[in-house]
Amino acid sequence: MLTIAIVAFPNCHASGVHGVMDFFTVANYCGRSPAGRSEPLFNCQVVTVDDQPVRGYSGAVVTPTAKRESLHADLIVVGSSVEAAVGEHRLEQTLAPSRPLHGWLRSALERGAVLASVCTGSFVLAEAGLLDHQVATTHWRAAPLFRRRYPHLRLEEEHLVVDNGQVICAGGATAFVDLCVYLVERFASPAVALACSKMLVLDGRRTEQTPYMAFYSQKAHQDGAIRKAQGWLEQHYAEALTIDDVAAVAGLGPRTFKRRFKDATGETPLGYLQHLRIEAAKHLLESSREQTARIIWSVGYEDASSFRRLFKRTAGCTMEQYRKRFSYVSPVEAHSVAIG
Incomplete structure (x- = not known):
């Protein structure tokens, strides 16, 4: 025993x-x-x-x-x-x-x-x-x-x-x-x-x-410029943007911005942006019956294949599998909302 x-x-x-x-x-x-x-x-x-x-x-x-x-x-x-x-x-x-x-x-x-x-x-x-x-x-x-x-x-x-x-x-x-x-x-x-x-x-x-897993942004740091950039990214993640654009919001040069962002958040600016877009896609998969292609475009990606690979690597499953497991909107409810 x-x-x-x-x-x-x-x-x-x-x-x-x-x-x-x-x-x-x-x-x-x-x-x-x-x-x-x-x-x-x-x-x-x-x-x-x-x-x-x-x-x-x-x-x-x-x-x-x-x-x-x-x-x-x-x-x-x-x-x-x-x-x-x-x-x-x-x-x-x-x-x-x-x-x-x-x-x-x-x-x-x-x-x-x-x-x-x-x-x-x-x-x-x-x-x-x-x-x-x-x-x-x-x-x-x-x-x-x-x-x-x-x-x-x-x-x-x-x-x-x-x-x-x-x-x-x-x-x-x-x-x-x-x-x-x-x-x-x-x-x-x-x-x-x-x-x-x-x-x-x-x-x-x-x-x-x-x-x-869900993404929680790390803001318990003392770098005000980086916090400003994080807040801006959370509002504009779906737009076509470059890291230089975000660095300008923080008032920093691109190289300095990338270094300070990593030091403050533990993420690269690109990785942070990808996490925001994936979390937005997860929310839409959970709360709507929107087509996956439209979800991909709505979170700022034009290359659907690239986003699908990123999603699967991050979430451990495809977008369709994620929706099947976590969606709280039934097809009947979604149809009723669409008609209304």
Whole structure:
């Protein structure tokens, strides 16, 4: 039997903690022998830093089911702290409760335990030095903050699950489901994982969080000229323009503008403009039934093939696939609006 410790922190994603617990309980059911007499595959417990209940971000209370130090876990799942995904102004406060765990996590790794993080739980592993020379993923919205804080680490936020062998990371909040499927495949069998997916009515395991990513412009910098250019781009992205045009808005020479823009935002001016156009196209795919060719023209591209390649590379799917997955306007509604 594999012993699992799920670590819950203050302001955690409570449903993620309970969801992992539920998934492995279902795995025990699905992994039973036909006679129903086999030993459970997993002993899954919730632990906290001080063995006391914690309150999740939603206000729900998460109660530990075992004392942390006395539980010799084979697998430790580090849950997320929601606030780490929304900004760095409270990051130190968010990470502080996890610091007493660093030694415990390192000791567990040294004795052969597998460590896994969900969402921003990767920050905890990074703070403990457990992602050095590893590949990490995290919630896509927390990726820029992760890179700024740990520039020496390799982050691949487009992936939902990254397995380094003894250290595993999962992406956004509900990626705990994808992580659980993967862990059951690894520690039980693909057959048990498939049975769990059927029992819980889940699709096959996802591999990327790219289609869910949205572009958030970085404006928490002190360069007023670049902020002015960003605001202007956000209003004029659909127009035919050159980088020299934008540099003129900022009152800078082209070379100086490109350097300062990259320093301030982490993006090249062209990359920033492309992100704005892609986000505008996503919004139209979600909210309208407009033809894709017209959407491409409306966001400032004349070369439809070029934009389609850019969209697929950025979003991880075609424009048609994106619309099928995320559109909230049915063809019937769109027809009614057109007639009206």
